Amino acid sequence: ASVQEPSVYPLKPCKADTAPVTLGCLIKDYFPDPVNVIWHSNSPNMSTVNFPALGSELKVTTSQVTTKSKSAKTFTCQVTHAPSGFNSNKTIKGNSEGRPRGVNTYLIPPSPLDLYVRKAPKLTCLVVDLESKENVTVTWTQEHRNPAGLAAQSSTRHHNATTSITSILPVDVKDWIEGEGYRCSVNHPQLPRPIVRAITKAQGQRSAPEVYVFPPPPEEENKDKHTLTCLIQNFFPEDISVRWLQDEMLIPNTQHRTTAPLKSNGPGQGFFIFSRLEVTKAHWAQNKKFTCQVIHEALPEPRTLTKTISKIPGK
Structure with missing residues (x-):
């Protein structure tokens, strides 16, 4: 495997307001060994344990710190990985006062x-x-x-x-x-x-979504279910609704899934999502019309945009 920098995740018990307090850092998906872990805290009485790395290729390990003091407010797990030049600090609150x-x-x-x-x-x-x-x-x-x-x-x-x-x-x-x-x-x-x-309503320059509908991939030709995909991109704000229709009749939400909005690459503030609809092989072969309907505030009245697809376009 090539050199890979680790991902670091702080670990904290559900209840951390009684002594002793044990916290940890999960360090995973790195190569090669070793990683170096140092804990920093205002606690005078703390002990640390670094566990051996596991994994034949990408490695995973954990480090934990235990303190007998309830007054220690924060702990910082500093992780360095010399082969990739990685250096990260994760701060964890030691007790859960307040909530x-x-x-x-x-x-x-x-x-x-x-x-x-x-x-x-x-x-x-x-x-x-x-x-x-x-x-x-x-x-x-x-x-x-x-x-x-x-x-x-x-x-x-x-x-x-x-x-x-x-x-x-x-x-x-x-x-x-x-x-x-x-x-x-x-x-x-x-x-x-x-x-x-x-x-309140999101602030910023409004941008209307672009909508593209894609037919089932050729690999699904002999399968009983076919997948239609709707790509909706470059819209702002991120609040958006998607519905699917078959021959102008609404399809139940249980038959399709839409991702959460994701930030687009680049300097703009736009978002994109995918919506996926499964249809039967028979309905697709019968040239049923399937429509991806998008609702967004930056679209002209009535704030909707539709794109329709069928096996034989235009029929």
Whole structure:
């Protein structure tokens, strides 16, 4: 194998607010041996262990540090790999003061489908990694109007013994398009202060998507399922919706998948995605028409762009 620099990932237990505290660094996909790992901290009483590398070609190893002090706030894992000239520092917080079990909150904007087609946009406030739903309050405020409106709230218990809460707030189409701001505040007795997340319409120069639809590859000719691919690129902001139609009838979401937006290469601020639809060999042979429909705010009214493909174009 040729020289390959490592990837470094900090490792931390779910609960790190009691002594002793053990943290680690995972160093993987490097070649050749060795890597050098040094731990830096304000803890006077810490011990380190570097484990032997595994792997016949690309290597993987771990290093861990243990401290008996609960006052140590940060640890830095410094990894160097002389053959590739690699040098990286990963800092890990030693204790988890402030938020129980790493509670975090995410705000999700309205989808273009809800905003421009269904005319029923909504904001979603997602609270994750809660121990339970008890005593958790989620409050919405609007920049120029209080209260923000009536939100629908639900909770879900997960297999890893954590709970998530979803709060959905309907918003006015005109308010959102004109840049109205919204805040979601999460409060819990174990939090020293509420977790507050704010959201508004993305700022920046708008760019309409380019849409290309590709037929099944020749390698699928004898298979029972054929794959159609829709490439959507160079759009901004990243909020976008994709639907597929067969002979102008909507195809259920369960039959197609779309990637999350990815940043395009180069100096621009555009994004791209792929959407993949599986169709039967029979439907493709019958010259059914399949349409990739894209909804994005930078497109002309009605904010949609469609591209259609069939086995025999034009028929």
